[in-house]
Amino acid sequence: MTNYINRKEYIDKLLSYKDKDLIKVVSGLRRSGKSTLLELYREHLLKQGIGKRQMQFYNFELPENYLGKTWSDIYFEIKKKFQTDKTNYVFLDEVQNIPLFEKLVDGLFATENTDVYVTGSNAFLLSSELATLLSGRYIEISILPFSFKEYLTARNFDTSNKYLNYEALFFDYINETSLPKGVELRESGFDKIYEYLEAIYTTIIEKDITQRHQINDKRAFANIVKFVASNIGNALSPSNISKTLKQDGQNIHHATVEKYLEYLVESFVFYKVNRFDLKGKKQLATQEKYYLVDAGLLNILAGKERITDKGHILENIVYLELLRRGNKVWTGTARNTEVDFVCKTSIGEIEYYQVAWQMTAENTVEREFGALEKINDNYPKYLLTTDSFTQNRSGVRHLNVFNWLLGTSDKQE
Known part of the structure; x- marks a missing residue:
């Protein structure tokens, strides 16, 4: 063992x-x-x-x-x-x-x-x-695939070593796979990982979805999967997916889209995140976001047109980590602001998280801090980015996301 x-x-x-x-x-x-x-x-x-x-x-x-x-x-x-x-x-x-x-x-x-x-x-x-x-x-x-910390441990890295190039290792993590067996296969080269992911995905689609639910239009199903995979972290609804595909000459009724999305969530390929009204403090029933169980699957699902930007992929990884830590997670919305994640912790406390790749431009700084500053309550608010130098502002804690993922920032679970 x-x-x-x-x-x-x-x-x-x-x-x-x-x-x-x-x-x-x-x-x-x-x-x-x-x-x-x-x-x-x-x-x-x-x-x-x-x-x-x-x-x-x-x-x-x-x-x-x-x-x-x-x-x-x-x-x-x-x-x-x-x-x-x-x-x-x-x-x-x-x-x-x-x-x-x-x-x-x-x-x-x-x-x-x-x-x-x-x-x-x-x-x-x-x-x-x-x-x-x-x-x-x-x-x-x-159970979820390996966290970033587990992935590094599986590759025999000492996660307490603050001099490691965590950004380069993070790109390995999201471009290859977080599935345990896939990490073992990395010695054999990326082709082997790709074949492994393809085999798993085919099994899920064949055994868990198309056979069980008797889906005949496999092309329509594949197109919906590809669309959702290419829109990680974007608010989606069955009707807007249906409309977008219609513009591409594919007629798929929104009720069919809704069913297919349910099957994908049931099989743990995607996780659906509901919106939470920050003012009315209630869950909303439309415009959910979808996150992928393993970023490596984007190689299979979105293929060569893997266009999901790294900010959304980082958001995906943070979402999965919040789940691992026992949180219930929503996306937050109010008339004048949106926040990436509203969490209820395992002990019932509320926390807010905003995720961005880097705070390079002034308008990014204003947008990301502003999203949290507009929330008028005293619950903890965190901004997670890849920046090495972080600066808190107006009660918002700015943390390096790699430290946060590894549990080495002073914000522990």
């Missing part, structure tokens, strides 16, 4: 729910490290003195674990191996591949002295009958 990055935040979360009367659901993009996380977690359990026989792990991506078996066959197979008078830990990887999997999970959950952990690469797992069946009885732990 030594070559695995110890994904401490996720491990700590799992340990905090150990033996609690809740099903632990680990969700996230395919190949984002869910199986590895459970493997690391099982290592922790062994260190705590839990016997190997008390743990059972089933990978349902392997056909031999489910072909020709009903959910009840698997259920009794698992129960047969249970250790009596001890807690049994059951790990079901990609459980949505089992027909009627919710009955399997519910049956195990109802069994005394059983701690159940499941993973799934599609929100179908929780939008299905399982959520209804287990209402209030599960906790979802949503």
Whole structure:
């Protein structure tokens, strides 16, 4: 296990729910490290003195674990191996591949002295009958690919070394991939990373989306994906996507666009961020923004026309980091201002974040500081940029974004 990055935040979360009367659901993009996380977690359990026989792990991506078996066959197979008078830990990887999997999970959950952990690469797992069946009885732990800090650790860099060229390393991070296996492949060259990303994306589209939802017009679907990928961080609506594509000679109804966007969010390819009315303090229902789970996927989705500017990509990375740190995130809007992110922290506090690449021009300085200064309350406000020299203004904290991502700025999580 030594070559695995110890994904401490996720491990700590799992340990905090150990033996609690809740099903632990680990969700996230395919190949984002869910199986590895459970493997690391099982290592922790062994260190705590839990016997190997008390743990059972089933990978349902392997056909031999489910072909020709009903959910009840698997259920009794698992129960047969249970250790009596001890807690049994059951790990079901990609459980949505089992027909009627919710009955399997519910049956195990109802069994005394059983701690159940499941993973799934599609929100179908929780939008299905399982959520209804287990209402209030599960906790979802949503896993993301490597953070910038984890990426550097995987490449054996010492993130406390302030003399590293973080900007150059950041470009590697966003141009290659943050997916764990992809980082391993970098020794073999960019072509291998590209092939790997292409294979994952094809699997997601084929298995999780077009087959499941029976999409016949694959060209229309691909065009919508490309459009959203090229508009990271821009406010979008199904009707304006539909209108823009119509100008290109593609007739796709806005209701179809809306459905396709839902499928992409369900598969964890994109994350949808709602707008928040700063004055009325309420969530708005239109003009959401979409961020991509891994900036490296832009190579596949937007191809050679990868035109997303680096400011929006930086915004994308900051958004994912805010999620990792346990925040609920919105984009903020008021009559006279917009702010990139409004966050509710895990302890219920409000924070505001504005993100820009560099403060080179005076009008950029005024625009970025001004967006936060116009918010008339006393909650913390942060401006994150790549500038080495930062200067606070009117109560707004200006931080170097690389230090913030690495947790080495004086603004800790």
